[in-house]
Amino acid sequence: MSGLRLEGVANAVLAPLDLTVRPGEAVAVLGPSGAGKSTLLKIVAGLLPHRGRVLLDGGELTWLPPHRRGIGYMSQDLHLFPHLSVANNLHLPLVFRGLDRAARAARVAETLALCAIDHRASRRPASLSGGERQRAALARALVCRPRLLLLDEPFANLDHATRGALWREVDALRRRLGITALIVTHDPAEAAALADRSVRIADGTLTERTAPSCSPSMTTPCCAC
Numbered sequence: 001m002s003g004l005r006l007e008g009v010a011n012a013v014l015a016p017l018d019l020t021v022r023p024g025e026a027v028a029v030l031g032p033s034g035a036g037k038s039t040l041l042k043i044v045a046g047l048l049p050h051r052g053r054v055l056l057d058g059g060e061l062t063w064l065p066p067h068r069r070g071i072g073y074m075s076q077d078l079h080l081f082p083h084l085s086v087a088n089n090l091h092l093p094l095v096f097r098g099l100d101r102a103a104r105a106a107r108v109a110e111t112l113a114l115c116a117i118d119h120r121a122s123r124r125p126a127s128l129s130g131g132e133r134q135r136a137a138l139a140r141a142l143v144c145r146p147r148l149l150l151l152d153e154p155f156a157n158l159d160h161a162t163r164g165a166l167w168r169e170v171d172a173l174r175r176r177l178g179i180t181a182l183i184v185t186h187d188p189a190e191a192a193a194l195a196d197r198s199v200r201i202a203d204g205t206l207t208e209r210t211a212p213s214c215s216p217s218m219t220t221p222c223c224a225c
């Protein structure tokens with residue numbers, strides 16, 4: 001089975017859950033604060049122990065360390081290295097994967113341009129705007145050309161116009177690269193802009209959403225997210 005498949009995944013926060021994300025599909029994970037949304041992403045990323053199985057494109061990831069999973073992960077806190085330039089933040093994961101200097105330079109330049117942050121390549125994160133930092137973190141998540149992208153509230157704390165612009169760009173970029181994605185958000189409009197469908201976690205239990213899709217143009221949420 002291609003794409004992402006979770007079978008009986010559970011820990012102290014999450015009841016056993018199953019989820020399938022088809023190849024190239026983006027699924028939004030909605031739900032109240034503390035429900036376990038970030039916990040789910042960390043389990044898939046290989047950052048938390050759990051019961052059950054995580055499979056990607058038919059191969060089991062459960063026992064693989066994070067850097068061998070083929071996953072790009074952008075957490076709420078971004079976790080850019082403050083002492084490195086934007087470009088060097090992208091070089092580092094490629095060093096760990098053994099790419100030589102020339103291959104790294106080409107990949108970093110290409111990814112910075114894809115994420116429209118190449119004009120800030122030599123800057124450190126502290127000197128960037130919020131939107132630029134989000135672009136840099138997204139570029140780092142994409143630089144290894146992941147099979148799966150995990151985004152945890154990727155564009156929180158940005159103004160309305162910047163978020164809307166980033167939603168359109170990220171959705172187009174993800175579709176162009178054909179990347180499967182799992183996206184945690186509180187915002188139904190963000191889910192509608194970035195994902196093909198949504199699931200909901202509440203009280204540690206995952207349910208497929210049956211409400212009609214929310215639209216970014218809606219002024220109020222159309223469901224109890």
Ligand SMILES: Nc1ncnc2c1ncn2[C@@H]1O[C@H](COP(=O)(O)OP(=O)(O)OP(=O)(O)O)[C@@H](O)[C@H]1O
Binds near residue numbers: 032033
């Ligand atoms: N490192 C930790 N140690 C102990 N408990 C934790 C830890 N991280 C999270 N939790 C708890 O696990 C539960 C789920 O947290 P999680 O961050 O997954 O929720 P969430 O749905 O992503 O919430 P939010 O929308 O507020 O980010 C919460 O009760 C939280 O307090």
